Amino acid sequence: MAERIKDAEDRLLESMFESAPVADDGFSVNVVRRLNRRLWLRRLTLPVGGAIGASVAVKPLTGLVKSLSGLVTLIPQDLLSTTTSLIPQAQTIVLGAMLLAAILLGMRALEE
């Protein structure tokens, strides 16, 4: 309290407001324990949420993949046959890339 000059009344009030230090008696241990418990819960929340989300999303995701593979039929047959002859796994690669992009976007959204 450097900014104010204490008079006799201030000193008297200080002595009246003074109280004995409170013994720790496991208080700090309890706080740290509660904190650790909370941190564990937070760490578990994301993977558990992700797992639940994935299990819910499996069905619509399969439908999405099917409809995307259906889109391949819209690509002109000439182009498709040329690509397939050049790269036999072209369809799988395109679908895989699209799925990867979707997963990465989903992970980023979850992280945020």
Place this chain on the structure above:
Amino acid sequence: MSKGEDHELVARVVSAQDTAAFGELVRRHQSQVRNFLRKLAGDVTLADDLAQDCFMHAWDKLQTFSGRGTFIGWLLKVAYTTFLQSKRKSKRYAEILQEAGHAADMESRSHTMQSDEVTDLDKFLAVLSEEERAIMVMSYACGLSHREISDATEMPVGTVKSVIFRGKEKIRTSFDIKDHQHG
């Protein structure tokens, strides 16, 4: 309990989420925080629960501690906010109970919560308003400067000074404190 050591521990907590360093901070300051809340709440069990909540909030907000003032000043700000939030919640809870017709039950419970042992300090604190009590306790029991109290309560320094002046005046007029001075 040096300021530098506190700041070092805070840095460890913020940079590495070091719970052991946080435990050390709790060990160092629990007494002042609990004493502060006991004087504000007037109930030991409630105050200790609030102190636990206060340290949880402190963990969450530690990165907002700028390091300008003392750590205990910042911690008492968190404690005061925790106290006010709990007050607001319990007020709302009482209102809900009252609406449900449990007013009488609440009243009897609040009476049993009062401590049997009423000290001189309790009498002094009883004449003060909640705001005056918090500021007087911060000043005279925790030794915070007017600037630190101003930061903790988000009040201008001039207002803090006038609240302290008013609090002293109330204690002076309600009790003959000169008698205490001479035993």
